[in-house]
Amino acid sequence: MNFSEVFKQSNHLCKVSPDGKYLATCVQYRLVVRDLGTLQILQLYTCLDQVSHMEWSSDSLFILCAMYKRGLVQVWSLEQPDWHCKIDEGSIGLVSSRWSPDGRHILNTTEFHLRITVWSLCTKAVSYIKYPKACQKGIDFSTDGCYMALAERRDCKDYVSIFVCDDWHLLRHFETETQDLAGLEWSPNGCVLAVWDSCLEYKVLLYSLDGRLLSTYSAYEWSLGVKSVSWSPSSQFLAIGSYDEKVRILNHITWKKIVQFEHPATIDNMKAIVYKEVERRPAVVSDEMSLHNITMGSTLLSTQSKYEICPLPVQIPVVKPEPDRANPKIGVSVLAFSSDSRYLATKNGSFQVQSLNWHCSGDSVILLGKDQLCLCYMDTDHEEK
Numbered sequence: 056m057n058f059s060e061v062f063k064q065s066n067h068l069c070k071v072s073p074d075g076k077y078l079a080t081c082v083q084y085r086l087v088v089r090d091l092g093t094l095q096i097l098q099l100y101t102c103l104d105q106v107s108h109m110e111w112s113s114d115s116l117f118i119l120c121a122m123y124k125r126g127l128v129q130v131w132s133l134e135q136p137d138w139h140c141k142i143d144e145g146s147i148g149l150v151s152s153r154w155s156p157d158g159r160h161i162l163n164t165t166e167f168h169l170r171i172t173v174w175s176l177c178t179k180a181v182s183y184i185k186y187p188k189a190c191q192k193g194i195d196f197s198t199d200g201c202y203m204a205l206a207e208r209r210d211c212k213d214y215v216s217i218f219v220c221d222d223w224h225l226l227r228h229f230e231t232e233t234q235d236l237a238g239l240e241w242s243p244n245g246c247v248l249a250v251w252d253s254c255l256e257y258k259v260l261l262y263s264l265d266g267r268l269l270s271t272y273s274a275y276e277w278s279l280g281v282k283s284v285s286w287s288p289s290s291q292f293l294a295i296g297s298y299d300e301k302v303r304i305l306n307h308i309t310w311k312k313i314v315q316f317e318h319p320a321t322i323d324n325m326k327a328i329v330y331k332e333v334e335r336r337p338a339v340v341s342d343e344m345s346l347h348n349i350t351m352g353s354t355l356l357s358t359q360s361k362y363e364i365c366p367l368p369v370q371i372p373v374v375k376p377e378p379d380r381a382n383p384k385i386g387v388s389v390l391a392f393s394s395d396s397r398y399l400a401t402k403n404g405s406f407q408v409q410s411l412n413w414h415c416s417g418d419s420v421i422l423l424g425k426d427q428l429c430l431c432y433m434d435t436d437h438e439e440k
Contacts (some may be wrong), residue, residue: 058330058362059094068106072115077133079118081106086120086131100131103141108151112158113200117176119161121152128152128161130176142174155220156200171205173223182223188213192238197245202226202264204248206236215239215250217264229266233258237281244290247307251281251295259284259295261310270310274303285390292396296387300403318387318403323368330362331369373404 068081071091078089086100086109100120108121120129126149130140148166155162161174168189173182186207187193193206200220207214213236217227235253242249247269252258257280261269272295274280279298286293292313293305302316322329376383389402 061360062094065105066107068109070109070111072111073113074115077115079109079111081109081120086118088118088133098131098133098136100136100139102129103127110152110154112154113156114158117154117158119152119154121149123149123152128163130161140176144172153194155203156196157220160220162194184218184223186214188236190235190237192240195240195248196220197241198243199245202241202245204239204241206239206250208236215248215262215266227264227266229262231262232260232268232271238284240284240286242286242290242293242307243288246290249284249286249293251284254279254282254298256280257297259293259305272305272310272312274312275299279386282386283388283390285392287392287396287399288394289396292392294390294392294399296390296401296403298386300386302387302390302399302401316399316401318401320371320373321368322371325367327367329365329367329369331365332360333363334360 062080063082064080065082068079070079071077072079076091077097078091078094080087080089084102084105086098086102086106087096088098088100089095090097100118102120102122104122104125104127106120107123108119110119111117112119116133118131118133120131121127122129126144126147128142128144128149130142132138142161142163144163144165147169149163150166150168151162151164153162154160155173159176161176163172163174164170164187165172168187169185171184171187171194173184175181184205186209188206188208190206195204196202197204203218203220205216205218207216213231213233215227215229215231215236216225218224219226231250233250233252234256237251237253239248239250241247246264248262248264250260250262257273257275257278259272259281261271263269274295274297281295282298283296284293285296291307293307293310295303295305297303300318303312304314304316305311306313374384376385385404387401387403389400391400392398393400
């Protein structure tokens with residue numbers, strides 16, 4: 056496995072374009088677009104304020120930058136760098152912004168989740184959707200971009216509404232068997248909708264497109280439950296990460312568990328390869344320590360890091376969570392399948408990796424730290440040999 060140099064980023068804003076050609080990162084109020092092959096800067100955009108959220112359009116032609124504190128959304132074009140769009144939600148505020156699957160509509164969620172506003176970049180038309188629920192993942196689109204599933208809360212009950220994305224009309228509306236719905240996610244083939252309850256109850260429900268309950272899965276009771284859910288690209292497997300630091304994989308035929316992965320503190324499997332980040336300060340010659348080099352932002356004093364293979368066994372540092380604070384840093388918080396469904400990357404506990412994303416080719420994964428990012432390239436050719 057090979058590693059690139061480390062680049063700056065803020066707020067964990069680092070996204071690969073859907074076509075796999077570009078890498079977009081945000082540093083404060085600047086948006087940087089790089090060529091993923093050479094990592095050279097292609098475009099540099101300046102936003103009106105510090106960016107809170109950044110997202111690519113489905114065709115990789117536009118980039119959305121949301122500034123929640125100011126209730127603003129700016130859209131930038133890669134083909135026409137001089138073109139841009141600004142959406143101001145005004146006094147009603149903004150807490151979430153995202154693209155629709157066609158890459159020509161933007162969905163903005165107002166403060167207190169009063170409504171969702173759908174803005175069209177082509178016709179400038181505006182649509183409104185009421186009763187969105189404030190939860191972990193309350194909106195998800197089918198892979199083909201035809202349908203949108205929305206979690207709702209009405210009369211102290213959880214509901215799911217399915218909309219048609221062409222004209223945003225309501226197709227299905229049904230109640231879910233959850234106490235406090237925490238999230239939902241379409242299977243990649245668009246046939247099944249996974250819905251899970253809050254962390255206070257371990258419950259994952261599988262619904263069909265017409266609202267029929269296909270199956271319910273619960274691994275245990277009377278303890279913190281589901282923390283993350285992810286489908287494999289083939290729709291054959293559903294990965295469930297929980298607070299007991301385990302990942303359970305369900306199959307798509309019987310919806311039963313077929314395998315379970317743990318995250319031990321000590322890695323002694325001789326087939327495993329463990330990479331550790333090592334930070335070093337470069338040696339500085341006294342002649343280079345001039346006032347001019349320091350004031351001009353020289354990298355002489357910067358810390359360089361690289362990844363080295365650790366001899367087994369390896370003891371992973373474990374930080375005990377503070378029981379007096381909410382949202383303890385325990386459990387599997389991130390699940391990411393490779394594009395061929397062969398590999399599953401996970402993040403458990405309070406590791407320094409904030410998030411991770413696979414490249415569309417399935418041969419590299421992006422690791423996001425607190426203030427930096429790094430690309431990891433898997434030597435899949437050597438593995439196949």
